[in-house]
Amino acid sequence: AQKVTQAQTEISVVEKEDVTLDCVYETRDTTYYLFWYKQPPSGELVFLIRRNSFDEQNEISGRYSWNFQKSTSSFNFTITASQVVDSAVYFCALRVWNSGYALNFGKGTSLLVTP
């Protein structure tokens, strides 16, 4: 069975602080994809990143960076110099290659960035 755990339910930071959102996953499969999505108050899900299990390179996109470590089954997401517009719920998700294309989502982390 596959499982995604986001232990942080809510995080509150002041603007310009760095913040890391944790994601731990469980799967016995060797081929899988990991995702992060952002859900602002308007409700839509915005795709942020996809990582496959064979690519452990960390990625940086502007103020966003992701740290994928297979040894600890973690795929953490860091926002540098946070801004108020970063306030949203962030979901980590897992898709296993041989289990179709549907996603297993974590419970989400609600991030509040205050001025």
Next chain:
Amino acid sequence: SAVISQKPSRDICQRGTSLTIQCQVDSQVTMMFWYRQQPGQSLTLIATANQGSEATYESGFVIDKFPISRPNLTFSTLTVSNMSPEDSSIYLCSVVGAENTEAFFGQGTRLTVV
């Protein structure tokens, strides 16, 4: 990326009635899914909408309650039948991109049952 339009964006419905949610994609896609997000919760997969055949439902979801249609490769509907307040949720349509990797989501339908 695929552009997904969902209608309606929100609705308030009386218990015992049914609501049909539409999902339109701007390109042909193989895989379409329907998810439910109950208040303050994560997303749960309801079913996979299969073109030309019955939808494939996840455990806990049945066709009588959530009938799904998929008449072609760009359109699907989800009906929430005989609604109760427990059905109050955001319902999201999702498609897998052309490279069968990313999943893209519609803006969701925020349903309140009173």
